[in-house]
Amino acid sequence: MKSNTTKIEVSAPKTAKRFVFVLLDKFSLLSFAAAVECLRIANRMSGAKLYEWVLTGDTDETEDTVSCSAGARFHVDFPLSELNREDVVLLCSGVDVQAATTKRILNWVRREARRGIKTGGLCTAAYVLAKAGLLDGKRATIHWENHDSFLEEFEDVHLTKSVFVVDGNRMTTAGGTSSIDLMLNIIADDHGEKLANAVADQLIYSSIRTDQDTQRLSVPTRIGVRHPKLSQVIQMMESNIEEPISPSVLAKDVGMSTRQLERLFRRYLSRSPKRYYMELRLQKARNLLMQTDMTVINVALACGFASPSHFSKCYRAHYNTTPYRERGAQASRLSV
CATH class of the missing domain: 1.10.10.60 (Homeodomain-like)
Incomplete structure (x- = not known):
């Protein structure tokens, strides 16, 4: 069947922006998949390789897998290692984030952040960033179910109830479909609103939210x-x-x-x-x-x-x- 998709003209970069998804044990499949789909569709709608993505996690071998909260398992592309300075790191977590926040993960994310790499957390992964001290003095958000406990533990973080927050080189989302809102925001910044809107249309996502929108219903x-x-x-x-x-x-x-x-x-x-x-x-x-x-x-x-x-x-x-x-x-x- 022939596609009727209209190509969105953009100025393609010489090198695709690479997203490194760090899958933590029992991560949210929806938050992760929503983010990746936005990148895939942006490539398709532009007819260019604007983005690429790789998977890593708290593993020892490339053949190792990480399980999401729904039970599906994903092979990582490589164990935790030093990244390129231009990479964007997105930590993906879900239930029992405290248990998934290992010393190795904390040391690694601190080291990469010190090198100036843009770092974000999807769903409950703001907890990991806060535990590593990367959100001190910054605005952030986390899934509403974890809001109270986060406030008690991290007094130096300006916690909001927004669906997503971008504060400098730190990004956090509230979980679920808020990954889409963050990624559309990134795509719009990188290549314009027209491409971001085209991606939203492909996702049948009619109500694009901003960082001013709150995550819970009134x-x-x-x-x-x-x-x-x-x-x-x-x-x-x-x-x-x-x-x-x-x-x-x-x-x-x-x-x-x-x-x-x-x-x-x-x-x-x-x-x-x-x-x-x-x-x-x-x-x-x-x-x-x-x-x-x-x-x-x-x-x-x-x-x-x-x-x-x-x-x-x-x-x-x-x-x-x-x-x-x-x-x-x-x-x-x-x-x-």
């Missing part, structure tokens, strides 16, 4: 309720986990009585404001227990609990296990 969309005052209260709750605000103060801030607020929550969310707030705090606590090395006491304080005993009681009532057992179970999973 509160009304997320909870399925479009009541402005309810949304406002929930946003206030989400922004004040460590020091919870009483329902009476929340109600006053949006111009209603405590009783009206209670009725609003019962009607739309089938729970009281106090119960909903508690669930938000416990959800953050579980993320911190699963994703950080914070002590249970510090997790309790970070989530607005005055004492470990009260925290443990609430946690058991909601999750049917204690914070200590949750932490132990997570450690066992990571050691497998």
Whole structure:
């Protein structure tokens, strides 16, 4: 079948820009594949070899493989080694990023960054860059599920909720399809908006996002309720986990009585404001227990609990296990 694709005229470089994808154990297949597809389609639409890509990872031999979180395995082109200064490094990670962040990976990425190589992290790989000290004083983003734990561990990083961030020679994405947005941004910078838009069309990607777009849905969309005052209260709750605000103060801030607020929550969310707030705090606590090395006491304080005993009681009532057992179970999973 003959293709009807219209070639986009660009000024092709003498040497293709090379992307080095560093695959970490249990990396996100979607984030990785989305990035590679953008490069492949850019080459196809331009009729020129604008980009090339290679795979590496924390392996000892070229024949070694790295497994993504979906279980598929990929052969690397070469083990970790010194790169060309013009290369672009993109670390790819996913679940259990702490376990995948080995000392060898950290030493290697620090060394290559010192040589001036542009370095990025897809999905949760901002964690690796931050652990290596490469995001200190810079803006960055990470998948929303890892947002709370990242904030607790890396105080010197200006964490945002953007779908992607480019700050100097550091790039980070929020995971999922945000890799497409980053790569389209790179393609537009390299070869113009026309080629980037053509790549988006090929991907049937109709809503190209910028670094000003946030990764999570708005509160009304997320909870399925479009009541402005309810949304406002929930946003206030989400922004004040460590020091919870009483329902009476929340109600006053949006111009209603405590009783009206209670009725609003019962009607739309089938729970009281106090119960909903508690669930938000416990959800953050579980993320911190699963994703950080914070002590249970510090997790309790970070989530607005005055004492470990009260925290443990609430946690058991909601999750049917204690914070200590949750932490132990997570450690066992990571050691497998």
